Amino acid sequence: MIPVTELTHLTIAEARDGLKAKTFSATELTQAHVDAIAKARALNAYVLETPEKALAMAKASDEKIAKGEAGALEGIPLGIKDLFCTEGVVSTAGSKILGNFNPPYESTVTRNLWNDGAVMLGKLNMDEFAMGSSNETSAFGPVVSPWRREGSNVSAGASGAIEGTHLVPGGSSGGSAAAVAAHLCLGATATDTGGSIRQPAAFTGTVGIKPTYGRVSRWGTVAFASSLDQAGPITRSVRDSAIMLRSMASPDPKDTTCVDLPVPDFEAAVSRGVKGLKIGIPKEYRIDGMSPEIEQLWHQGAEWLRAAGAEIVEVSLPHTKYALPAYYIVAPAEASSNLARYDGVRYGLRENGRDIADLYEKSRAAGFGREVKRRIMIGTYVLSAGYYDAYYVRAQKLRTLIKRDFEEVYAQGVHAILTPATPSAAFGIGEKGSGDPVEMYLNDIFTVTVNMAGLPGIAVPAGLDAQGLPLGLQLIGRAFDEETLFAAGQVIEDSAGRIRLPQAWWA
């Protein structure tokens, strides 16, 4: 029998092959993860563990494998971000207001995964309603990154609680990124509205792709900003990312913004290489005060792609600096509208009041956390009479210009764009944004442009900083050309070498 730690350290591709060859069973693979999760509670990556469901699903997978009816993800244990509604399993979106919400339906993304044979290990922690970049806004407490700075004093104390100032895993998909990096699942679902897949992936040495807007159905995923939200996977390799995205994506009559395009065999694109491709380096991403380490890594990434046969060209995306401020109008505006549904009447937390307006106000005051309240209020303000044109309409015009920048670059024959994924490595808990929320928002400066333009973007680990923490590079593609991102991402992964993930110091 294969040692348990080896089972949790497999990639999805390796596990798939091992299951097929009957080297181990889906039940053994799932049990190894269930045990690892139970020992890692100090990380707070899972808000809900579903071991019984996982083992039942694994048993069904073993039967299917025996009958030769295995699906594309048969027996692969995954973690599910708690933004995805799962039938009969409490789904909270990281919020107290949905603390007891038990969906009577399944999101299209998770339905697709189960149809392909995947196993659900549990629900993963996240920033409340996906609003945050550090997982500190979760109603269920922050997630502890499995990464530690070199020489750090962070440890799991005798009681099993974390001691010392730990690092954040990024957000909003912080539980997803931490669980994948800590070997608590083979892959995880995540969502990205301004960088919430790519930033935590970069912070934890994992791979995260936000597909093109419309590639993955949003049905059954709790909405934050509907014109920006897209689901995607976080995994430990580029190939795994391609495997998982193929299962997550599908046309969906239940989501009118989900495109009726066939889902390509993304895994086939992984080994395609970048020979003859033109890769753009946008000069506007060279921001003031950028750390020399990030700049060096970015340069290194371009050299790796050049060495693999790509042509590197400098490009210009002149409206880059306006993407983040425009986002902080558009996203809160959509959030204020989407979150109006939490009224204490149809579902969720309720605080009684003297009349219905008082009931609404008290329920929402008690149920939402500070960051969510702040964003709803900003959104309400920019959509209110007298300010709509000055803020919201202007931001939507900027969005047109941001998208046009990309279109002009792609029209020059550029196939993909290379940038850093984040302006820094992971930071410590409580270090950012306590006084000024904008300080936290700046984390998304390199990723948010991609959501504003609806394009696909992938973050791939590319190296470590001086403190031994992972740094990622981002590749931005043409609409519906995730395949080029997988091909180029694999070149970066091969050149950088797979990042050595942390040992289980928490167990």
Next chain:
Amino acid sequence: MSVDEKTVRRIAHLARIAVTDEEVPHLQGEINAILSFVEQLNEVNVEGIEPMTSVTPMVMKKRQDGVTDGGYPEKIVQNAPATEDNFFLVPKVVE
């Protein structure tokens, strides 16, 4: 532009979020920090630019106008804090 305390209270009411007296100055500071950050959008000449309405050029999907789902009110109300006979219960709205 910046907001005063009175405006913060007005926004909170529009958003149907009760705020305490202690929360108002904090919210005011945070909202003003964000409004000052987005101020830079005024540098850009947006004359003649169409505001974005759809990020991917696509025709909205339509389907036959027919009943395709439903018939399970108990599922619809199963998460409601207060119900009676498959209706949502709220405080008295009409005298």
